Amino acid sequence: MPEETAPTDTTTPAASKSPSGVLGALGCGCAALVGVVLVLVVLLAYGSAGSTDFPRVAPEDMASRAFQSSQEAYDVLGFKRTVEPGVERVGVSTENTFSSGYCYDGGLLGMDDKTVDGAYRMSHSWALDHVPASRAVPGLRRLQQHLKDNGWTVTSYREGGKGKDWDLYVQRDDGDERMSFTWFPDRDYFIGGASVPCAYDPEWKDGDIGPSGDDQTPPALGPSQRGRMPRA
Known part of the structure; x- marks a missing residue:
């Protein structure tokens, strides 16, 4: 009887990944990561590029827009009462005033907080x-x-209910x-305010101190003679 021989194992061990293949995969991953970072930088730069691209408008014109x-x-x-310019006691008396503030440059990545020379933002405040x-x-x-x-987009609207404040905030x-x-129901006091976009003062000069427009005075605020004002 012939002797049986054990079958020969003809399978070969799996070939290990070559170093060049691993490095190639790593190279592709790094390139993709760098690409993502570059896209983010470009998007951030694009988003902040126009942050100081303000129009050149005289403060009295921007103040009129806020009013x-x-x-x-x-x-x-x-409301039917007429509110004269000025304020005697903030938060207590009637008010009708302009104010001016700085405009800021966020920088390339939007992380800076620098004032922009010659730029200003006008606001109007009133109260009854x-x-x-x-x-x-x-x-x-x-x-x-x-x-x-x-x-306008309503960003917040709260009906305070009994004894609680009522709020309305909008933007565009x-x-x-x-x-x-x-509106503060505990003291029957109503306040309102409007602010407009930043602008460059055409008359601003190097060395000027403070934001432009802080010397503006509003007209009397009362029922419009023409009815409702058109959209500013």
């Missing part, structure tokens, strides 16, 4: 005392709907233009 927004809101709210719920509540509800219908133009309103 028109307040005038429109005042008419929609239905002795405003009862019968006038403030329907006025705010009407204003909230009116602004939504006319291109990617947040460059804003308005806010608050």
Whole structure:
């Protein structure tokens, strides 16, 4: 009887990955990572590139634009009193004032906080005392709907309920233009404000101190003679 021989194992061990293949894979991964980083840098640079690309507009014109927004809101709210320029006691008396602030450059990555020479942002603030719920509540509800219908984005709206404050915050133009309103039922006090986008003062010179426009005075704020103001 012939002897049986054990079958020969003809399989070969799996070939190990060559160093060149591993390095190639690593190279592709690193290249992809570098590509992602470059895309992020480009996007950040693009997003901040226009951050100081403000128009050249005289402060009185930007102040007028802010006032028109307040005038429109005042008419929609239905207030009938006339508020003269100025303020006696902030947070207590009536108010009708302009203010000017700095504009900032976020830098290439949006992480800086530098003021932009010659640039300013105008705001208008107003307030009424002795405003009862019968006038403030329907006025705010009407204003909230009116602004939504006319291109403003409502970022916050809170009906305070019994004894709590009522708030309305809106914006447009990617947040460059804003308005806010608050009614304090505990003291029947109503405040409003409007701010407009940054602009360069054409008359600004090197060495000028403070933001432009801080010497502006608003006209009296009251019921519009022409009805509701057009969209600024």
